[in-house]
Amino acid sequence: MTRYVINRIFLLIPIALGVTFIVFTIMNLTPSDPGRIMLGEMADREAVSQLNRELGFYDPFFVRYFNYVAGAVRLDFGVSFRSGRPVFEEIFLRFPNTLNLAFLAVICAAAVGIPLGILSAVKQYSHIDTVSRIISMLFAAAPVFFLGMMGIYIFSLRLQWLPAFGASTWEHFILPVITLSIPSAASLLRLTRSTMLETINQDYIRTARAKGASERRVIFRHALKNALLPIITILGMNFGFLLGGAILIENVFSIPGLGQLLVNSIRLMDIPQVMASTLFLALLFTLIILVVDLMYSFIDPRIKAKYSKIK
């Protein structure tokens, strides 16, 4: 088991190399002028190319990539062209906002989606099932920025219940969290419903019923635990996507988070910042998936057995 975890952590290295290479290539295919960005529009042309030379911007592509990787190995990811501060300082300044947002949104999505999905499956073809299926289909298809703008219009402008912009108090988080959780809750509901339905028709559920187990016991003890694997997978992936994918919501609600930082950095061609932010998100995502995989083995003894065999 430990061995498996260590193997998986070593796998982060090729992932990191792959991500940095792809992002580095894309960023270098687009025209940019770091010296100009750092010194501003009014700066002297001579000073700009002097700075570019110091940054190694005129070196060949592979030399620059190698220098970047060599720096990264020493944990030197460079400074932001825009602010002049170390890139990870910028990231950690904004990351708590994004983490809050994504974490709360996943909790909300799970709290709504899973119970309704179970209910929908247990009462298949009932009115509850039909209504929740239709609503979840609508919300799963609605784009988040649309839901966000509607939320701002109704609750901030019309009713004036909640603030629309910023991240200074907890009240600022209510609308973005709800908006962000709606599509995940909807897709989670649909997934929970279908996996539960599949599980309920298994033979071992009939065995449990034949033992004289109550319907509640059959659903929660026997069916839900078996249906949990795909649900946890999607939950973990949603969390990962929300960490990086809160970009739209952070922009709609003007929350200074990682997504916003990334978008602004791309717009300004702030290469070190873009590189570090994408790398950070990619590694975070991989680690979340690792945690999900490890949770499998706590739920399903068959998977645990597989991990132990690697020894």
Added chain:
Amino acid sequence: MPRELMSIENLSVIYKTDLETVRAVNGVSITLEKGKTLGIVGETGAGKTTLALSLMRLLPKATGRITEGRVILQDQDLYKLSEIEMKSIRGNLVSMIFQDPMTSLNPIMKVGDQIAESLILHNDEKLTKEQISARVEETLTLVGIPPFRKNDYPHQFSGGMKQRVVIAIALACKPQLLIADEPTTALDVTIQAQVLSMMADLKEALDTAMIMITHDIGIVAQICDYVAVMYAGEIIEYGTIQDIFDHSREHHPYTVGLFGSIPDLKHKTRRLSPIDGLMPDPTMLPRGCAFSPRCPKCEPLCKDQKPPDRDNNGHRIRCYFVGGAQ
């Protein structure tokens, strides 16, 4: 004096969907005595499993309906009980062994816990945790699995062992009636023999009555006291094992055909003689005798009206032309 345990009276079950109505069981009546074994034989699709599930009230909720008849178990009408009362009977008085041991066990629960579950659910004797765990070990030993394996998961067992665990679950509460739905179909022949002889021993030891559903006539001959031959949801012949296996007696033409399809080791035969045709579509059963389209003795009367049961000292045959007291 026969000690009656269960009687099924004129039971009919349908599966109803928007598209069609499947008449799976049509007017079945049987009684079963304590400690005896009844074999139900018939082709695939004859309604054997449906009959078993309806005895447990475990038919699929969305489609399965019991349209008429009663099932009396120890003076209780099972179809008049509430769901809660029925729950206390399932797994306790009546338990069931399912066809496929590979899928009948919960893959993420220890086998010991799965056996203990029925004991916990029907804990009338107020057993303590230690006593339950002792009973689990006792039951495992009974079915020939070393008790220390109770902490293993189903994937760590072979098919035959899994079926033993399924049997252990069914026997944990020492039921009065055990319904075995093709318990050996998914097993290979050597394991089949082991499981069957084990079941026969256990039945003896616990004085449990058993309904053995199978399409293997060999199994019936091995362990049953009574035999019911099922065809298109009806019992077309019923009798003791001697009645059915005595070839000098009269039999329903279907039973004759069924035995004709078994290779005879004593005589050299070039080909088996199967029954021509297929079982009727249960969504449109013939008006008269269900077997009439395939029957070699069919007369116009058979196609028109359902034949009555003819009874000869308990050997019942549902046919116009054979059986009955001579």
